[in-house]
């Protein structure tokens with residue numbers, strides 16, 4: 001449950017229970033109110049809190065490169081380097097869903113971000129694609145419908161350890177569906193902005209897949225109140241990408257480009273708040 005959006009969200013729950021979801025979709029009033037609440041909460045923070053989520057860990061190795069390198073080690077190293085880079089700016093507080101090689105369930109990662117009232121959630125992963133010649137990063141946002149078959153298959157891989165108690169498992173299915181679809185326009189727009197900022201920051205410097213900005217139903221992106229993206233930093237199945245992901249200098253460059261994207265994201269959020 002999102003503490004920072006609690007009052008408005010309770011209202012949405014009541015509407016959902018009463019079968020009035022269509023009214024929300026038509027009027028758009030509730031999402032706007034929610035967005036306003038979100039922005040007010042956002043502005044109370046002296047420094048925005050960024051939750052970094054190194055994918056996999058512990059018994060879940062994630063993708064495994066042909067030479068045996070585990071995705072879980074690369075995501076953790078990358079997240080630790082990114083945390084350092086973000087903290088160096090002096091603009092952010094940074095939290096992580098794991099800082100060791102431990103297993104953390106997907107719903108717990110989301111719950112941690114909600115409990116700590118994260119302003120942004122960024123999940124870090126490495127791709128494992130069927131064709132070894134495919135290479136490059138891609139950035140995903142949440143959607144019930146994947147943009148393409150490849151996006152759907154990536155989400156299926158990344159959700160594979162989403163146990164029987166997935167996020168919102170306690171809610172009646174109708175309510176869970178409505179809450180998911182209410183991933184609020186504000187959150188959705190912010191998430192898309194983040195993905196586009198990452199894309200712009202990488203352009204010409206970090207290899208990317210064709211059409212790298214995609215959407216799919218990732219379990220870790222499902223909190224309706226936290227702008228979130230999942231970054232596939234490269235393909236472990238591609239030798240060039242694998243070398244790049246294992247190289248601390250190139251990982252540092254990646255961390256710098258992600259940090260610049262996050263700076264742009266928050267600069268634009270601040271401008272919108274002033275304009276609104």
Ligand SMILES: [Zn+2]
Pocket residue numbers: 055056062063071124125126158
């Ligand atoms: Zn992964």
